[in-house]
Amino acid sequence: MIDLSAARHAMVVLAAGVVVAVGLNLLGLLSRIAGIERIGAVLWRHLQRPWRRLVPIKSAWGALLAGMIWGLLPCFLVYSALLWSMAANAVSAGCFAMLAFGAGTLPITLTVGLFSHRVLDGVAVGSLQKGLGVVMIVLGLVTIVNLGMPPEQHIH
Template sequence: MIEYNITGAFLVGLMGAAHCFGMCSGLVGAFSAQLPNPKLGSHHQNQLAHQLSFLLSYNLGRILSYTLAGTLVGGSSAMLGHLFELDSYLLVLRIIAGLMMIATGLYIAKIWAGITYIERLGQVLWQSLKPLAQHILPIKTPSQAIIAGMIWGWLPCGLVYSTLTWSVASGDAIEGGLIMLAFGLGTLPALLSAGVAAKQLSLWVQHKTFRLLSGLVLIGFGGQTLYIAVSQLN
C-alpha cells in the first residue's frame, strides 16, 4: 500500500501542473524577476545556471515544508489511533482521502470547483506567514531562497490539502512524510519551468485536453483509494 500511496502522490503532483501554474506561476515569475545578477559575466549559460540554482533552492524549501507537514499529520494520526484505540478510523480517513482526490480531479478538469472552499480555510494560516515572506525580500542568496520556499510551502492549495489527507490516512509519520515528499517532487518540473519558460509551458498545461486528462487521472486515483478503503471497511 505504501508504494501505491507514494507513486500516486508523485503522479498527483506531476498531473496537477495546470493547478500549480494557476496557483504559483505568478509567484515564481516574480521571484525569478527579482533574483540578483550573476557575479561572473553575463553569458546566457551563466545566467541560466544562476537562475536555476536559486529556483532549485526555492523549491527545495517548498518540498521540505510539504515533507514536514506530511510527517506531522501522519505522526499525529498514528498517535490518535494509539491513544483512543480506534479500529477503523484509518479506513474512514482513506475514504475521505479518496473523496478529496476525486474533488481535486474534478477541479483540475474544470468540472466542479468545490475544492476552492477548502483552500479558503488555509488563508488564515497564510495571512500570519505572509509578513515573514515579505520580510526576507529581496532574496540575495540560495539559503534565503530555501527559507522563502519553506514559507511558500504553506500557501493555501487544494492540491496540497488533498494529498495531505493521504498522509493523515497513512497513520504513520515516515509514510506521511514520504507521501508529501513524492508529491513535492512531482510538482518540481512544472514549477521549475514556471521560472524559466513559463509562457509556453503554461499554454500547454492549461489546454482543455491536458486539464481533462489530468483531472481524470486524479479521479481514477481517488476512486481506487476509495474502493480499497471501502473493501477493507466491509
C-alpha cells in the same frame, strides 16, 4: 480505546475524496471547492510577509521555516497530501509521504515555472486542465477502491 486503523482508513478516504473533488473542480463540475480555497487564501495573505523575508533561502533554518509556511499554501492537493501523511502508520511514513508528494510535484512545478511562457503557447490550457481533472478523479477512485480490496488484488 481508539481504533487507529479505522481513523487511518477514514483519513485516506477523505484524502482520496479531496483529490476527486479537485478533479471535478478542474472539469468545471464542482464550483464549491473555490469557496473553500478562498478561506485558505485569507490565511496565506497573512503568511506572505514572513515568506518573503525567507526567500531567497539562505540557511537550513530558513528552508525549514519556508517549508513549514509553504505547507499552509491554500491548495487542495497540499491539503490532501497532508491528510495522507497524517494517515500513515508511523511518523517516518508520514514524512516519506510528504517527501514523495514534494518529489512528485517538483518536476511539473519547475517545468511550468521555467517554461510556462513556451509551454502554454502551444497547449490548449483548457484541455490540459480537463485531462488533469480526469487523471485526479481516476487516482482518487482507485485509492478508494483499493481500500476495500486485499493487497494482492490492488489496482496499480
